[in-house]
Every structure is written in C-alpha cells, then in structure tokens.
Amino acid sequence: MVKISLIGAGSVVWSMMVIRDLSLTKTLTGSKVTLMDIDEKRLNMSYNLALRYIKEVKADLKIEKTVDRKKALDGADFVINAVKIDGYRFMEDERQIGESHGYYRGVDDRVSDYYGGFAAYRQLNFFLDLAKDMSKICPNAWYLQVANPVFEGTTVVHRYGGVKAVGICDGSLAYKKLLKVLKVDEKDVEVQVGGFNHCVWLTKFLYKGKDAYPLIDKWIAEESENYWRSDEYFAQPWNDQMSRAAVEMYRLYGTFPLGDTTRSVSPWWFHTDLKTKEKWFASGGPDSEVGWTMYLYSLKDRTDELKKVYENPDFKITDAFPPEKSQEALVPFIESIVSKKASRLILNVPNNGSIEGLPDDVMVEIPVKVDGKGISNEKIGKIPSKVMIHVMMPRWQRMEWILQSFKDGDKQSLILGLAEDHRTKTYEQVKALVDDLLSQEWNSELKKHYS
Amino acid sequence: MVKISLIGAGSVVWSMMVIRDLSLTKTLTGSKVTLMDIDEKRLNMSYNLALRYIKEVKADLKIEKTVDRKKALDGADFVINAVKIDGYRFMEDERQIGESHGYYRGVDDRVSDYYGGFAAYRQLNFFLDLAKDMSKICPNAWYLQVANPVFEGTTVVHRYGGVKAVGICDGSLAYKKLLKVLKVDEKDVEVQVGGFNHCVWLTKFLYKGKDAYPLIDKWIAEESENYWRSDEYFAQPWNDQMSRAAVEMYRLYGTFPLGDTTRSVSPWWFHTDLKTKEKWFASGGPDSEVGWTMYLYSLKDRTDELKKVYENPDFKITDAFPPEKSQEALVPFIESIVSKKASRLILNVPNNGSIEGLPDDVMVEIPVKVDGKGISNEKIGKIPSKVMIHVMMPRWQRMEWILQSFKDGDKQSLILGLAEDHRTKTYEQVKALVDDLLSQEWNSELKKHYS
Numbered sequence: 001m002v003k004i005s006l007i008g009a010g011s012v013v014w015s016m017m018v019i020r021d022l023s024l025t026k027t028l029t030g031s032k033v034t035l036m037d038i039d040e041k042r043l044n045m046s047y048n049l050a051l052r053y054i055k056e057v058k059a060d061l062k063i064e065k066t067v068d069r070k071k072a073l074d075g076a077d078f079v080i081n082a083v084k085i086d087g088y089r090f091m092e093d094e095r096q097i098g099e100s101h102g103y104y105r106g107v108d109d110r111v112s113d114y115y116g117g118f119a120a121y122r123q124l125n126f127f128l129d130l131a132k133d134m135s136k137i138c139p140n141a142w143y144l145q146v147a148n149p150v151f152e153g154t155t156v157v158h159r160y161g162g163v164k165a166v167g168i169c170d171g172s173l174a175y176k177k178l179l180k181v182l183k184v185d186e187k188d189v190e191v192q193v194g195g196f197n198h199c200v201w202l203t204k205f206l207y208k209g210k211d212a213y214p215l216i217d218k219w220i221a222e223e224s225e226n227y228w229r230s231d232e233y234f235a236q237p238w239n240d241q242m243s244r245a246a247v248e249m250y251r252l253y254g255t256f257p258l259g260d261t262t263r264s265v266s267p268w269w270f271h272t273d274l275k276t277k278e279k280w281f282a283s284g285g286p287d288s289e290v291g292w293t294m295y296l297y298s299l300k301d302r303t304d305e306l307k308k309v310y311e312n313p314d315f316k317i318t319d320a321f322p323p324e325k326s327q328e329a330l331v332p333f334i335e336s337i338v339s340k341k342a343s344r345l346i347l348n349v350p351n352n353g354s355i356e357g358l359p360d361d362v363m364v365e366i367p368v369k370v371d372g373k374g375i376s377n378e379k380i381g382k383i384p385s386k387v388m389i390h391v392m393m394p395r396w397q398r399m400e401w402i403l404q405s406f407k408d409g410d411k412q413s414l415i416l417g418l419a420e421d422h423r424t425k426t427y428e429q430v431k432a433l434v435d436d437l438l439s440q441e442w443n444s445e446l447k448k449h450y451s
Numbered sequence: 452m453v454k455i456s457l458i459g460a461g462s463v464v465w466s467m468m469v470i471r472d473l474s475l476t477k478t479l480t481g482s483k484v485t486l487m488d489i490d491e492k493r494l495n496m497s498y499n500l501a502l503r504y505i506k507e508v509k510a511d512l513k514i515e516k517t518v519d520r521k522k523a524l525d526g527a528d529f530v531i532n533a534v535k536i537d538g539y540r541f542m543e544d545e546r547q548i549g550e551s552h553g554y555y556r557g558v559d560d561r562v563s564d565y566y567g568g569f570a571a572y573r574q575l576n577f578f579l580d581l582a583k584d585m586s587k588i589c590p591n592a593w594y595l596q597v598a599n600p601v602f603e604g605t606t607v608v609h610r611y612g613g614v615k616a617v618g619i620c621d622g623s624l625a626y627k628k629l630l631k632v633l634k635v636d637e638k639d640v641e642v643q644v645g646g647f648n649h650c651v652w653l654t655k656f657l658y659k660g661k662d663a664y665p666l667i668d669k670w671i672a673e674e675s676e677n678y679w680r681s682d683e684y685f686a687q688p689w690n691d692q693m694s695r696a697a698v699e700m701y702r703l704y705g706t707f708p709l710g711d712t713t714r715s716v717s718p719w720w721f722h723t724d725l726k727t728k729e730k731w732f733a734s735g736g737p738d739s740e741v742g743w744t745m746y747l748y749s750l751k752d753r754t755d756e757l758k759k760v761y762e763n764p765d766f767k768i769t770d771a772f773p774p775e776k777s778q779e780a781l782v783p784f785i786e787s788i789v790s791k792k793a794s795r796l797i798l799n800v801p802n803n804g805s806i807e808g809l810p811d812d813v814m815v816e817i818p819v820k821v822d823g824k825g826i827s828n829e830k831i832g833k834i835p836s837k838v839m840i841h842v843m844m845p846r847w848q849r850m851e852w853i854l855q856s857f858k859d860g861d862k863q864s865l866i867l868g869l870a871e872d873h874r875t876k877t878y879e880q881v882k883a884l885v886d887d888l889l890s891q892e893w894n895s896e897l898k899k900h901y902s
Binding site for chain 1: 703704705718720808810836837839840841844845847848851852855859861863864867868870871873875877878
C-alpha cells in the first residue's frame with residue numbers, strides 16, 4: 001500500500017485538487033492519504049471534504065488526518081509539501097515598507113512577493129527542516145514540492161536536505177494556452193520546454209514535424225492586437241501567456257516565455273509603475289495593485305464556496321470539484337513511479353547535464369521520463385544564447401545569492417543583492433530598507449538569523 | 452633558435468620593456484625578436500631603440516622589423532599581441548556621447564573605456580583575426596596577449612582562435628604593494644590569487660605559515676587613515692591597491708581585491724559622480740576626469756623622453772630604461788617554456804576545473820606552474836561565496852554577453868546588456884544611445900557588423 005502525505009493540507013483548494021486527481025487514478029486505488037497541517041480547523045475542513053469526495057466518486061482511498069508531522073512522515077512513500085508559512089500574513093506590510101523606501105510593489109520577487117530574500121527565509125527554513133525529518137523517518141520517500149519558491153526551495157533541499165527532491169508547478173503547461181490561441185491541436189505538435197521554475201522557455205515547438213514558431217509570428221502580426229482588445233484578455237490579469245509582455249520578451253530574447261516567466265523574469269522596465277505594468281499586462285498583471293486584489297478576491301470566493309459545501313452536509317462536493325483530472329504533474333508522477341508505466345512530465349529536477357552550461361546541482365524545469373526506475377532527464381542542450389545570458393544566468397545568480405545569504409545568515413550579502421535592484425539609488429537606501437524590515441516584530445527570527 | 456614576434460611593437464614603452472627583459476634573460480640568448488607594426492614611423496623608433504639597447508647591455512638578440520604580419524608570424528614560437536586598434540583615438544568622443552545620454556564617464560567598462568560592447572569590437576575582431584592567421588602560419592606557437600580586454604580577448608581566442616592562448620597582466624602583482632604597506636617581507640609570505648583579469652582576489656595569504664589577513668585588519672584599524680592622508684596616496688590615482696575602495700570592497704565581500712579589480716568591478720555606487728569617485732579613490736581614481744588626464748600626461752611624458760633619446764644617438768637608452776628586470780610574467784613564461792626550468796607565474800589560462808563553478812573554457816587569472824611540458828593550473832577550488840556570487844558571476848555573465856553579441860553581430864543583445872547598467876532609466880534611453888554610437892562615422896564597420 002502506497003502512503004502519500006500532504007504537508008500543509010489545510011490549504012483546502014489545493015488538497016481537494018490532489019484528492020480529486022488521486023480518486024481518478026485507478027492504479028493508485030487503495031492508497032493511504034495522510035492530511036497534515038498544524039491548523040486543526042482548516043485540517044478538519046480538508047478532511048471532511050476529502051472523505052465526502054471519495055464517497056461521492058466511490059474511490060478506494062484511505063484518508064487520515066494528523067497535526068503531527070512525524071506521524072505523517074512515518075512510512076510515507078511520497079511527501080507533498082504545499083506549505084506557505086504564515087500565508088500572506090505579512091506580505092502587505094513588507095510591501096508597504098518596501099514602497100516607503102522607494103521600491104514600488106516591495107522588494108521581494110515579482111511572483112507575488114513570496115519569493116525573495118525576506119519571505120523566502122521562512123519557506124526555505126521550513127523546507128530544509130521537513131527534508132531533514134524525512135531523511136530520518138522516511139529516507140526513501142520522494143519529496144514533492146509544490147510550495148513556492150520552487151527553484152530556490154527544491155535546490156536547497158536537493159543540496160542539503162538528504163532526500164530525493166522534485167518540484168512541481170503547472171506554470172509551463174501554459175503552452176496549452178498558446179496552442180489554443182494559435183488554434184492548433186495538441187496531438188499535432190511537439191513541445192519541449194527548458195529553464196528554471198518561473199523562468200521557462202519554449203525551446204522546441206514543432207507542428208506536424210515542422211518548426212511552428214512561424215505560427216506564433218503570424219499570430220503576432222495578424223491577431224495579437226485584436227486579442228489584446230478582447231474581454232478574454234482584458235479582464236484576466238493571470239492570463240498572461242499571450243500578453244504584450246510575453247510577445248515583447250519573445251522579441252527581445254528570441255524565444256517564447258511560458259507561464260509565470262512573463263511575471264517573474266521580465267525586464268525591470270516592465271515594472272516601474274502601475275501605468276507601465278498596465279501597458280504590458282492585462283490589469284497590470286497579477287502582481288499589480290489591481291491584479292493582486294483580484295486574485296485575493298477570487299481566492300476568497302473559492303474558499304467561501306468550499307466552506308459553504310463544508311457547512312452543508314447535503315451539498316455535493318463534486319459540484320464544486322467536478323471529477324475531471326487536473327493538468328498537474330503531481331499525481332501522474334506518483335502513478336508512474338508506482339505503476340512503472342512510463343510517462344513524460346514537466347518537472348523540476350537536478351540538471352545533471354541536461355541544460356548546457358549549468359551545474360548539475362541546480363534544479364531545472366524540463367520534460368523528463370518517469371517510470372519504475374525513477375526519473376530520466378530529457379537532454380535540452382544549449383538554451384538560446386540571449387535567454388541564457390540575459391535571463392537564465394542572472395536568475396541563477398539570484399538563486400545562489402538567496403541560498404548563500406540564507407545558509408550563512410549573511411546580512412551583508414542580503415544588502416549586496418538588493419543593492420543591485422534597478423530601483424536602488426544609493427547604498428544607504430538599501431541598508432536602511434534591510435534594517436527596517438529586520439526590525440519588524442514578525443521578523444525577529446530573521447533578525448536573529450541575519451546577525 | 453627561438454623566434455619571438457611582437458605584434459603592435461609601435462608601442463615603444465611596451466616594446467622596450469620586453470626588449471629589456473629579454474636582454475636580461477640569459478637562457479634566451481640568441482633569440483630572434485621580430486618587431487611588427489603597421490605604423491612604420493613608430494616601428495622604426497622601437498627598432499632603433501631596441502638595437503641600441505641590446506648594444507648597450509651587450510645582449511645577444513637578433514632584432515628584426517616588419518610591417519608584414521604574416522612575415523612576423525612565419526616560424527614564430529611566441530607571438531605577443533600588444534595591439535590597441537586606433538589607440539585612444541575615439542575614446543573621448545564615445546565617452547561624450549555616453550555622457551550626453553546620461554552615462555557618466557561613458558558606457559564602456561570602467562577600465563579606461565577600452566573594454567565594453569563598443570570599443571571591444573575592434574579589439575576582439577583583431578585578436579581573432581591574428582589567431583586565425585597564427586593557426587595557419589605557426590599553429591604551434593603560443594599566443595600571448597597583453598592587449599586589453601584580456602578576459603574577453605583571451606577567452607574568444609581560446610574558444611574560436613585555434614591556438615594556445617595565454618593572457619598576461621601585471622595587475623595582480625599589486626599584492627606586492629599590499630606587502631609593502633603592511634611592511635612584511637615577500638620571502639615570509641605565501642600568496643595565492645584567483646579570479647578573472649581585472650577581477651582578481653587574494654584567495655590565500657599566509658605570513659610565516661599563518662593566516663595573514665589579521666595583518667590587513669590591523670593596518671586598516673591603525674594605519675589606513677594616515678595612509679589616505681599621505682602624499683604617497685593622494686597624488687597617485689593609479690595607486691589604488693590600498694585605496695578606500697579596496698578596503699570597502701574587502702568589507703563588503705570579505706576578500707581583498709588586487710590591482711585593477713578596485714576600478715573595474717567595484718560596485719556601481721562608487722562611480723556615480725566625480726565627488727563620489729574622489730571619496731573612494733585618490734584623485735577620483737584612474738578613470739575619473741582627473742586621473743585619466745594625469746595618465747595621458749604621464750604617457751606623453753614617457754613617450755617624449757624616449758623620443759628625445761631616439762633623436763639623439765648619443766643619449767644612453769639605459770638611462771631611460773635601467774637594465775633591471777620588470778615584474779611582468781611575459782618573459783619568464785617564455786623562459787620557462789624554452790629552458791624547461793619550472794616557475795610559478797600568475798597567468799590568464801583556461802579554467803579547466805581550477806576554480807569551482809566555472810566552465811573549463813573561461814579564462815581565469817591564477818598562479819600556474821610553467822615548465823617544458825607547458826602550463827599546469829594551480830587548484831584554486833572554491834572562491835569565497837560573496838565574491839563569487841556578487842562579483843565573479845556577474846562579471847562572467849558580462850563576458851559571455853560581450854562575446855555573444857560580438858560573435859553573432861547581435862545589436863539587440865548589445866542593447867539588453869546596456870539596459871541592465873544601473874544608470875539606465877528607460878529602455879528608450881539605451882536604444883537611442885546605441886543608435887547614436889553606431890551612427891558615428893568611425894563606427895561604420897560596427898554598424899555593419901551589428902545590423
């Protein structure tokens with residue numbers, strides 16, 4: 001019997017997605033799923049909904065719940081890490097401190113501010129702690145990280161955690177959105193992606209065996225302007241796969257970016273103020289004042305909907321979560337390992353020579369073959385030069401910076417990295433910012449770590 | 452008989468330095484030295500002074516001159532490249548164009564503006580051309596580059612030139628200045644340096660077998676302020692080894708920088724205006740308005756002095772160039788290869804695993820053993836993290852950028868690299884700058900290359 005443990009299962013939307021995918025995967029019939037969270041109230045909600053879900057769809061899964069992490073890890077074959085320490089609790093405060101020092105939308109990474117030198121501390125610290133527990137309690141289990149930051153987090157766990165780490169993100173699946181806009185059928189295309197999480201590129205794109213980039217060029221020339229005026233685009237800040245930002249990045253670097261890449265590694269001059277963000281992204285994109293507010297509302301809507309189902313035992317949970325598999329690679333990964341049936345998935349895995357010019361121990365987001373033997377990386381080879389030099393190398397350097405300052409508790413390094421932010425006008429400015437952030441009550445642990 | 456060819460021998464000061472060192476190296480007695488330059492007037496001056504020099508010191512060297520590069524390469528064992536295409540002819544114009552677009556002291560690298568995306572084109576183009584000639588005419592000869600940019604230039608020749616490339620620079624010998632200031636004897640210390648040319652660091656420093664960094668700390672605490680007030684420091688913009696800039700970089704990165712490192716890879720906030728430069732460097736350092744003017748004057752003084760000797764056959768050339776060996780590694784390198792007598796020299800060589808985390812085909816400045824078998828790299832291992840992450844990785848990325856835009860004639864890449872300059876305020880600004888530079892008459896070849 002396979003044991004799958006979900007750490008951070010109080011995130012109801014996410015847990016239900018996993019439960020649904022597991023329910024619909026026949027080869028995993030009979031598996032035990034352990035939901036673990038320190039927030040008992042939220043955990044109970046996930047547990048209740050999960051039990052009702054498997055009953056409604058008649059799935060044979062054993063669902064357990066626990067607030068004890070070690071219990072969850074005991075005997076686990078797969079450990080899914082979906083934890084966001086403190087949620088978005090201090091994010092707006094940190095953002096406001098950033099803005100007061102001259103950093104529009106805060107100093108952390110553009111992917112919703114949960115990414116950079118500050119908030120990343122809590123995440124990385126937790127990831128390593130969990131991995132170290134695993135290495136004692138269930139050393140052969142797979143560590144599957146869906147929590148952000150995936151790039152820094154899986155790299156730190158791979159290097160120092162002593163477990164088999166894999167990162168999972170549906171970001172690069174946005175190539176399906178590209179296919180839809182181009183009106184081409186997925187069965188006619190061959191797609192290869194390569195890069196880091198949230199910095200991933202369409203490295204190969206064939207339509208019926210021939211280079212399909214000209215289809216993108218044609219769409220840009222003939223249809224993009226209409227698309228950008230359409231309601232489909234305009235009201236959807238998260239719908240950035242075919243944004244003006246994506247097209248401009250393609251023009252600048254010569255390779256099409258996928259998914260969150262347009263948010264997280266687009267050049268600084270896309271992000272100087274709201275007006276500029278609105279030029280490049282619908283509603284200024286998901287990280288603007290507008291887009292982020294919309295996101296928080298939609299998150300609340302979704303949670304409220306599930307709460308209603310939770311509070312009414314007569315409501316059908318399959319109405320809120322129709323029994324259709326998601327696109328996430330998480331459950332298919334588990335399925336391939338368990339069933340030994342090979343599949344091609346996009347995962348975050350140690351590079352091990354797949355992308356030329358990167359060390360083996362850096363996690364890359366690439367297609368891999370998964371089967372009973374484990375993971376075999378697809379050979380990506382050379383990433384196109386301009387992408388490699390102007391985006392991937394700086395992003396890699398940023399990851400090394402975040403990991404080094406975290407590992408060494410190195411405040412000076414934290415300051416040096418932020419000093420290179422294009423918005424920094426003086427060295428004094430960035431020192432004052434770091435001191436201000438570290439002096440916040442909720443950052444007392446960070447302050448201790450970085451002194 | 453060994454044949455040593457000096458390409459760019461019209462640079463009289465440099466040529467005489469080589470002639471002097473060769474004259475004083477007994478194992479190279481009988482060698483043939485071919486002086487080559489396309490400027491016949493300057494070549495004649497070097498030739499005349501060289502002949503007189505060997506006569507005065509009674510050295511047995513055969514001196515030839517030629518304006519024909521292929522003749523110089525024919526049968527050569529060592530080819531020394533000291534060429535600066537167009538000298539400093541367009542440098543001030545390019546600098547003024549940079550300043551008119553908001554880039555104080557111009558857009559090229561801080562090492563005297565001969566380094567970056569623009570002027571580097573002419574140099575790199577020449578280097579590759581020379582190397583390709585060598586690979587046909589004298590494929591087994593050593594290509595010894597003293598011309599800047601050493602890092603980009605030797606890397607491009609190593610990767611694409613088809614010859615054995617070595618870069619030579621006396622920059623890191625500035626550690627001797629450090630020893631002098633600390634009042635320690637060279638025979639009591641062990642020094643290891645590591646990095647790239649003009650980005651080189653004191654990676655190991657032992658005094659009588661013990662860590663000697665505390666001696667630096669003591670000097671900073673007790674003597675530095677007096678030193679910075681002394682005439683020895685104040686009137687010497689080139690004397691930056693123990694500048695405030697060097698000490699601050701040591702504080703920021705935890706490792707002491709050597710030689711031109713303080714100029715070329717010090718952080719952007721050292722270089723925002725003359726007043727700031729004057730805070731960190733004596734007279735604002737060699738690249739400031741003040742320091743650069745002083746350099747040009749001293750260069751003119753030196754050339755005028757040699758001209759006077761040239762025009763007066765009765766003057767003794769050994770008065771201007773006393774017969775004492777320089778510290779340059781150039782002639783000692785040739786000597787060790789020829790005599791097979793091992794020596795430890797600081798050279799720019801392909802990394803080949805010497806510095807952890809860098810590709811094999813990137814040129815690094817490190818100590819090497821040279822003997823009859825050639826060059827064996829000293830193992831440097833891990834460069835201290837903060838130096839690696841905050842200085843070396845960005846400098847490496849910059850080199851890859853310069854080489855890629857040069858090799859591919861990629862104007863878009865040129866723009867992207869300059870857009871990351873901390874002085875760039877908008878993307879339009881940097882596009883206008885590049886267009887302005889490329890539209891200059893003297894850049895017509897570049898314009899063609901980058902279109």
